[in-house]
Amino acid sequence: MKTWRDILNSSIHSSAALNAHFKSEHTSIDRVIATYPMRINEYYLNLIQREGDALWKQAVPDAAELEDPVCVEDPLDEENLSPVPNLVHKYPDRVLFLISSQCAMYCRFCTRKRKVGTDRMAITPQTIEAGLEYIRRHPQVREVLLSGGDPLLLSDTGLDSILSRLRAIPSVQVIRIGTRVPCTLPMRVTPALAALLKKYHPLYINTHFNHPAEITPESSAACALLADAGIPLGCQTVLLKGVNDHPEIMRELLLKLLQIRVKPYYLFQTDLTAGTNHFRTPTATGIAIMRSLIGHISGLAIPTYALDGPGGKGKIPLTPDYILDRGSDLIFENYRGERCTYPESGDGT
Numbered sequence: 001m002k003t004w005r006d007i008l009n010s011s012i013h014s015s016a017a018l019n020a021h022f023k024s025e026h027t028s029i030d031r032v033i034a035t036y037p038m039r040i041n042e043y044y045l046n047l048i049q050r051e052g053d054a055l056w057k058q059a060v061p062d063a064a065e066l067e068d069p070v071c072v073e074d075p076l077d078e079e080n081l082s083p084v085p086n087l088v089h090k091y092p093d094r095v096l097f098l099i100s101s102q103c104a105m106y107c108r109f110c111t112r113k114r115k116v117g118t119d120r121m122a123i124t125p126q127t128i129e130a131g132l133e134y135i136r137r138h139p140q141v142r143e144v145l146l147s148g149g150d151p152l153l154l155s156d157t158g159l160d161s162i163l164s165r166l167r168a169i170p171s172v173q174v175i176r177i178g179t180r181v182p183c184t185l186p187m188r189v190t191p192a193l194a195a196l197l198k199k200y201h202p203l204y205i206n207t208h209f210n211h212p213a214e215i216t217p218e219s220s221a222a223c224a225l226l227a228d229a230g231i232p233l234g235c236q237t238v239l240l241k242g243v244n245d246h247p248e249i250m251r252e253l254l255l256k257l258l259q260i261r262v263k264p265y266y267l268f269q270t271d272l273t274a275g276t277n278h279f280r281t282p283t284a285t286g287i288a289i290m291r292s293l294i295g296h297i298s299g300l301a302i303p304t305y306a307l308d309g310p311g312g313k314g315k316i317p318l319t320p321d322y323i324l325d326r327g328s329d330l331i332f333e334n335y336r337g338e339r340c341t342y343p344e345s346g347d348g349t
Contacts, residue, residue: 003187004185004187004190007041007042007187008153008185010042011041011042013039014038015027015028018040018060029060029062032061032062035065035275036113036275037106037117037118038061038106039103039104039105040060041105041184043184043185043186043187043218044105044184047213047216048060055214057240057242058109058210058211058243060108064277065278066275068275068277070277071272071275071276071277073273073274074114075272076111076311084127084130084131084133084134086098086127086131087130087131089141092140093141093142093143094145095138095144095145096145096147097131097135097144097147098123099123099149099162100123100149100151100153100154101118101123101149102116103116103117103150104150105180105184107180108279109240109270109273109276111273112149112273113273113276114274116148116149117149121148123148128162132165135166135172139171141172142172143174143175143176144174144175144176145177145178146162146175146177150179150181151178152179152188159196160196163199164200174203175200175202175203175204176203178208179207179208180207182219182223182233183208183209183214183219186221186223189221189223194229194231197226197229197231198231203231204231204234205226205233205234206233206236207236208236208237208238209257210237210238210240210244210253211249220260224261227261232263233261234262234263234265235257235264235303236265237303238267238268239268239270239289240281241270241278243279245285245289246289247288250289251293251297254293254301254302255297255298258301264300264301265303266303266305266306266315267286267289267290267303267305268305268306268307269305269307272310287305291320305318324339326344328343329344330344
């Protein structure tokens, strides 16, 4: 039986391997791969049903990645917000700590596609120690989000070492892990990994599913292992043109997430990342999708639609507008478009 490492090691990285699998010709992607590497592991490759489907678009390079006149390499200004390498301190009480340079699949819409999977993302024992030392010296940091790359591609031993040192810092109250592994390489989530993570509560995981076809028996089992270990699971979905920018697709995805005990957390407007402009939709598309969901499915299934402000300005919620007028009465409409009135408090507070 293949281990998760075997599956990862058999990933395809070249147009020749892609062409051999799909019996087709896609040599034009070689130019893209030279700048933005490709990795599609065997598990995710076998989920792709046909060329050009929603999973293909997320995994396979597109010439449009090199023809982006709008976006920039570091849209969230992470490099300038990094007081030490691979640690981003944007918000007062929490930091983003990059501890892995590898992913189980290199998603074509990745915010950090400028460096993930390349030698431009150097993570070493020295950068890990520098990040930990920064957190120790800044007790206002109460929450640490581990990301990368994908933290769950570290060995159990390596991940245990980082988590134990974080937990030894008195000011760190909450640890979060951002990972797409439950979706793209679910066999990495083993009973041993779940038991390891369970030692470090309160620990939260935000995973990342973009399409209902990514929710499989394997990914469901991976999420079950984590949930059974007492780990709250959230999902950060990205709104992607041609992948999930339709109300029915999004509805199906969100309801399926609840069935595997994953709470929809964010629906992100695509970042202004160089090489991803072809994935962007107008924000009006996302707002219309949210209006089609709110009130029509369980509130548990409703994510926050948000835009991560360019230049490191932080996440901004984008919501449908239900308020019609403000005065002595608040006039608004409900999810059915019915007009409603609510008398305001007289003291203005």
